[in-house]
Amino acid sequence: MTSPLVKAKSEAEIYINTVFEQMKKKYYHQTEFLQAVEEIFISLVPVFEQHPEYIKHNILSRIVEPDRIISFRVTWLDDQNNVQVNRGYRVQFNNVVGPYKGGLRFHPSVNESIMKFLAFEQIFKNSLTGLPIGGAKGGADFDPKGKSDEEIMRFCQAFMTELYRYIGPDVDVPAGDIGVGGREIGYLFGQYKRICAAHEAGVLTGKKPGYGGSLVRTEATGYGLVYFVEEMLHDHKQSFLDKTVVVSGSGNVAIYAIEKAQHFGAKVVACSDSSGYIYDPDGIDLNILKEIKEVKRDRIRTYIDYRPNASYTEGCSGIWSIPCEIALPCATQNEIDGDAARTLISNGVKVVAEGANMPSNLEAINEFLNNGILFGPAKAANAGGVATSALEMAQNSSRTYWSFSEVDEKLHNIMKSIYLECKNAASTYGFEGNLVVGSNIAGFVKVANGMISEGVY
Structure with a gap:
């Protein structure tokens, strides 16, 4: 962890530093939590400079403590x-x-x-x-x-x-x-x-369709991730077509990110599980992958039994040494560090978008941003899962059941809106193109304003 957070000059910087230092002393042993807090706080300096009322209401000290x-x-x-x-x-x-x-x-x-x-x-x-x-x-x-x-x-x-x-x-x-x-x-x-x-069907989401669940929920996080990247690419006059993609993980997020990326014309060449990763130069055979992980619940290494041109490597970190234009980390937190980021960059990566929660550490994120890589942060790029969960809640509350295409269309539109909201927030506060800052600010401002409107309790 860095200390101080930023070189304090303004009242906003002093306030943010002070709250973060208090957090570090209080929760010094909670490294993952502090990492998440630091990543948010770094983005919020311009917000607090423009909105001193957030300091008056001590929003940061309140928002970092769970109810x-x-x-x-x-x-x-x-x-x-x-x-x-x-x-x-x-x-x-x-x-x-x-x-x-x-x-x-x-x-x-x-x-x-x-x-x-x-x-x-x-x-x-x-x-x-x-x-x-x-x-x-x-x-x-x-x-x-x-x-x-x-x-x-x-x-x-x-x-x-x-x-x-x-x-x-x-x-x-x-x-x-x-x-x-x-x-x-x-x-x-x-x-x-x-x-x-x-x-009370609405008490849990992720139920199986036919038993109170929503269609697309299984696919939602992976599909949503690819829809978000699609918007990033379109905004830069590009597409998935003929792009080489590496995806870490082989759970629902990874499998359905692979499915949708292939649907858009990409060639996905690698994925992983907790034991190691596979590389298939001919492109991942999704049917085989689904058979292994969804039906047999087996280890990813068995993929090479079906595909003789594929290879399996023990350990997960090496997956980021495979050259690709688009990297989609969908496994777990902190799987991409600074070294892995530099390797991806040197091998020609153009887009990195997070399907897992906080899969890139702060050093890696800075490497991507400083080198002009299009970077989709998790809280925006992987929001499709929770968005579709909320759509399931709406169906449960109204006792209705939407078709696959209806839910998929709503998900697609939500991911487009998230991208635009992040892009616009970044631009408004002087960080054009920085979706990390944009997503943090766009998500934070709505919550902060709500906290002020509800008073202190």
């Missing part, structure tokens, strides 16, 4: 009837724009810092969608990998037995994230109904 953090023990039985214990979280960060909204992540890396960073980012991402949803995140340090369906069901039931007290269609609406897909959401929703004796 509440719920932490609980999750006790469940494995298939051998052994008692297992995990830690669950729900961070309800800010509900000024609407009910708390954000995913649940089941992964061994889950801790309070990661939950806070994700929930903090979610505030501004959700604000950018233009839909009435606030920011939250949750999950547990439970690893679904290697678990039977019955073990996952029992864990989900135990998790919801603690969480149900704090959620509801007009209060907090969780969704899926890493380790939580339609299967897990189904188990969670079933337990919620048993406990509450109510069929």
Whole structure:
């Protein structure tokens, strides 16, 4: 972490530095959260210079503290009837724009810092969608990998037995994230109904279509990412056609980013999982990838059993050494550091857009911006998932069901609007073309104005 944040000269810079230094002292051990806060704060100097009322109302000190953090023990039985214990979280960060909204992540890396960073980012991402949803995140340090369906069901039931007290269609609406897909959401929703004796379909999103879920939700984050990049490219008189693309990850975000990029005429040559990455010079065969990851739930290395010209490499970081024109990091936080960014740049990358949450660290982001790379930050570029979750909430509330094409069209229009909002905010505050600054400012201003209008509480 740098100190101070910026060389303080104005009242705005002094205020932002002071709040950030207080944060560092208080949460020195929460590195992911501090990284997310720093990235936002750096962008906000011109906003506070033009809006001193934000200083008067001490918006920064208020917005970086969650409304509440719920932490609980999750006790469940494995298939051998052994008692297992995990830690669950729900961070309800800010509900000024609407009910708390954000995913649940089941992964061994889950801790309070990661939950806070994700929930903090979610505030501004959700604000950018233009839909009435606030920011939250949750999950547990439970690893679904290697678990039977019955073990996952029992864990989900135990998790919801603690969480149900704090959620509801007009209060907090969780969704899926890493380790939580339609299967897990189904188990969670079933337990919620048993406990509450109510069929409140809007209490969770990411349900399977036909059971209260929305079409396009599975594809939404990946599709939305590509729609956002499409707008970036069109704005610079370019397109996906014949571009070489590298995508990290092989979950829903990565798979459906690959699908939509291929639909637009791109050649996607690489993707990864937590073990390593594959490179297919002939282009990723999406049907094979879906068979491996969605049907068999197998490791990515088995791809080379189907495609003899493809290669597999242990470890994930090397994927960014593959030359490409468009890089879409869709795996996890901080997967692109400064060295990886410089390698991408030297190999001719022209566009980087984030499908995962905070996959590029600050050094990497600065490398991209300083070298004129078109860069789509996560809170804008990967907002398609939560946007479609909000569309699912709307369908649940109105007891309607929209077709695939209807939802897809709404998603496409939302991503176009997000791009324009970020672009215009960057231009308004003197950072033409810097979508990092633009997304931070556009998301922040709406929330800050709402906080002022509601008074101090």
